Amino acid sequence: MSVHLLLDGVNRSFDGYKAINDLSLAVDKGELRAVIGPNGAGKTTMMDIITGKTRPDSGGVWWNQTVDLTKIDEAGSARLGIGRKFQKPTVFETHSVEENIALSLKAERSVLATLFHRQTEAEAARITELLELVRLEGDRHRPAADLSHGQKQWLEIGMLLAQDPELLLVDEPAAGMTDAETMRTAELLRSLAGKHTVIVVEHDMDFVRALDCRVTVLHQGHVLTEGSLDHVSANPEVIEVYLGR
Amino acid sequence: MTSLIDRRMGIFLAGLFVLTVAVPIGNLAFDGKVVPSYIVSLLGKYLCYALLAVALDMVWGFCGILSLGHGAFFALGGYAMGMHLMREIGDRGVYANPDLPDFMVFLSWDELPWFWMGFDNFWFASLMVMLVPGALAFLFGWFAFRSRVTGVYLSIITQAMTYALQLAFFRNEMGFGGNNGLTDFKDVLGFPIQSDATRAGLFVCTAIALALGLLIARAITTSKLGMILVCIRDAESRTRFMGYRVEGYKLFIFVVSAMMAGVAGALYTPQVGIINPGEFSPANSIEIVIWVALGGRGTLVGAALGAILVALAKTLFTGWFPEFWLFALGGLFILVTLFLPKGVLGLIEETFARKKKPAPALQEAKA
Numbered sequence: 155m156s157v158h159l160l161l162d163g164v165n166r167s168f169d170g171y172k173a174i175n176d177l178s179l180a181v182d183k184g185e186l187r188a189v190i191g192p193n194g195a196g197k198t199t200m201m202d203i204i205t206g207k208t209r210p211d212s213g214g215v216w217w218n219q220t221v222d223l224t225k226i227d228e229a230g231s232a233r234l235g236i237g238r239k240f241q242k243p244t245v246f247e248t249h250s251v252e253e254n255i256a257l258s259l260k261a262e263r264s265v266l267a268t269l270f271h272r273q274t275e276a277e278a279a280r281i282t283e284l285l286e287l288v289r290l291e292g293d294r295h296r297p298a299a300d301l302s303h304g305q306k307q308w309l310e311i312g313m314l315l316a317q318d319p320e321l322l323l324v325d326e327p328a329a330g331m332t333d334a335e336t337m338r339t340a341e342l343l344r345s346l347a348g349k350h351t352v353i354v355v356e357h358d359m360d361f362v363r364a365l366d367c368r369v370t371v372l373h374q375g376h377v378l379t380e381g382s383l384d385h386v387s388a389n390p391e392v393i394e395v396y397l398g399r
Numbered sequence: 400m401t402s403l404i405d406r407r408m409g410i411f412l413a414g415l416f417v418l419t420v421a422v423p424i425g426n427l428a429f430d431g432k433v434v435p436s437y438i439v440s441l442l443g444k445y446l447c448y449a450l451l452a453v454a455l456d457m458v459w460g461f462c463g464i465l466s467l468g469h470g471a472f473f474a475l476g477g478y479a480m481g482m483h484l485m486r487e488i489g490d491r492g493v494y495a496n497p498d499l500p501d502f503m504v505f506l507s508w509d510e511l512p513w514f515w516m517g518f519d520n521f522w523f524a525s526l527m528v529m530l531v532p533g534a535l536a537f538l539f540g541w542f543a544f545r546s547r548v549t550g551v552y553l554s555i556i557t558q559a560m561t562y563a564l565q566l567a568f569f570r571n572e573m574g575f576g577g578n579n580g581l582t583d584f585k586d587v588l589g590f591p592i593q594s595d596a597t598r599a600g601l602f603v604c605t606a607i608a609l610a611l612g613l614l615i616a617r618a619i620t621t622s623k624l625g626m627i628l629v630c631i632r633d634a635e636s637r638t639r640f641m642g643y644r645v646e647g648y649k650l651f652i653f654v655v656s657a658m659m660a661g662v663a664g665a666l667y668t669p670q671v672g673i674i675n676p677g678e679f680s681p682a683n684s685i686e687i688v689i690w691v692a693l694g695g696r697g698t699l700v701g702a703a704l705g706a707i708l709v710a711l712a713k714t715l716f717t718g719w720f721p722e723f724w725l726f727a728l729g730g731l732f733i734l735v736t737l738f739l740p741k742g743v744l745g746l747i748e749e750t751f752a753r754k755k756k757p758a759p760a761l762q763e764a765k766a
């Protein structure tokens with residue numbers, strides 16, 4: 155298995171506070187990885203660094219062992235094949251549910267291509283397929299602003315899938331979802347692994363257990379430990395900083 | 400897919416068409432007794448403003464770029480056309496110099512500056528009407544959008560841009576007639592500029608330009624690109640994470656809008672008979688924003704309507720109490736922002752929707 159994403163001794167501070175501290179992490183192609191850790195551990199900041207939103211002060215971030223992600227901006231990372239679901243669900247509120255998906259679909263992103271774009275039948279079919287998957291088929295013509303918090307989470311997952319990224323960065327997808335929905339999300343993410351590489355951040359331990367994958371524990375911007383969920387939850391340090399709270 | 404001509408666009412274009420036919424006939428066929436000649440030019444001026452408002456609505460209403468410098472693009476278009484009209488005067492100026500406009504003779508210049516070259520040709524000038532504002536918008540946008548200047552900072556630098564241009568155009572050395580600007584035009588394309596027929600012709604051209612401008616703006620804003628503009632307006636950062644280079648989209652719409660504003664300016668100059676640095680004044684650019692807000696931001700037709708209504712109100716009001724116009728305008732703006740977030744167009748449409756509800760059968764029959 156080849157390493158898909160590699161963080162190598164990454165540092166980043168904000169006003170003297172080291173949000174990311176010598177962070178090293180390797181994720182294989184097709185792997186499903188859960189990242190857990192207390193609030194402020196730097197999980198979201200890590201995703202910001204991978205997607206070019208935040209530049210590291212030092213350290214390397216490598217894509218497919220060849221592309222230097224620290225030199226690439228947000229749009230560039232998306233074009234490489236990195237898709238992101240945000241902690242705070244952000245959908246385009248004035249657009250309809252369907253349009254949100256349509257705009258996310260993998261397609262040419264240039265100004266001229268979008269100016270003259272006409273929706274193809276294949277695209278229309280894919281949109282319907284995705285809407286059915288995230289169970290928003292009945293709401294497709296409603297403005298996204300009308301959706302509940304949980305539905306927005308689903309819409310954002312649909313938008314993420316529409317991009318058909320190679321790597322999915324999924325930040326707290328289960329927040330605002332019912333237990334049944336949470337389990338369905340875990341199932342969906344598991345089904346993506348293999349074909350896609352997936353990194354999931356989540357606080358919900360039942361959800362992480364359902365993912366049934368390797369877990370990385372982040373604390374103060376550094377990897378505390380890594381391994382199966384049972385392995386890391388037996389770690390006294392992890393219990394002290396996170397699980398035992 | 401949304402249709403190019405929706406209900407409101409259809410109604411507006413129909414109204415515009417009636418005006419385009421009725422005004423010249425009312426003027427020419429009745430010897431100016433039904434529609435006086437000055438009214439023709441006045442209405443033509445309103446339509447120029449309407450086109451300018453549509454241009455601003457594309458960037459502000461759809462892409463969220465609050466440009467407070469669109470007056471500059473309008474004025475540049477106006478100057479480009481003014482330069483051609485100056486050249487058309489030929490040797491009929493006060494100094495009867497066949498090679499130089501009067502103001503250059505007055506400043507005892509020997510020859511035409513290089514940047515006046517080519518303006519003898521109407522088509523060259525028409526090209527410049529769009530190219531000059533477009534190029535300025537491109538340069539400005541290239542730097543501003545790439546450095547991710549947004550919101551109020553962007554608005555402030557657009558104000559600075561138009562103010563700087565105003566100061567520059569005031570200077571005689573610039574070669575654009577200093578504070579007098581360009582005026583005393585005689586002909587346009589060989590037709591005497593003061594004649595009723597020419598005025599009517601200019602009015603019709605402006606109406607056509609407005610209709611085309613609206614349709615182009617509508618085509619752009621209903622395209623996939625237009626939807627991305629709205630994404631940028633509502634959640635710029637999120638749009639980047641979907642792989643869209645936001646700078647490119649902003650630059651595109653900013654340049655298209657500046658060109659449209661330039662065309663509006665070019666049609667304005669022959670109808671009012673003068674273009675001077677006052678058109679660059681920061682207050683003018685702010686007024687355009689008020690038109691759009693008042694008419695209904697992000698609706699195109701509303702922006703055009705807002706421009707016409709405010710210009711009409713200004714004409715009437717300045718006739719009655721000239722000193723109070725700015726207060727009235729400011730007051731109007733505050734009232735609209737507080738009570739009519741969707742502008743006048745929103746108010747009209749809601750009123751109609753309410754009236755229609757009790758009789759759904761009628762509505763269906765009509766549609």
Ligand SMILES: Nc1ncnc2c1ncn2[C@@H]1O[C@H](COP(=O)(O)OP(=O)(O)OP(=O)(O)O)[C@@H](O)[C@H]1O
Binds near residue numbers: 192193195197198
């Ligand atoms: N742009 C920024 N400017 C200043 N400080 C920041 C910035 N981004 C993150 N931080 C700080 O970095 C630290 C890590 O934040 P981050 O959001 O990555 O935590 P997290 O692990 O995602 O936490 P949570 O579980 O609450 O989402 C926090 O102390 C935060 O305040």
Ligand SMILES: [Mg+2]
Binds near residue numbers: 197198241325
């Ligand atoms: Mg976070």
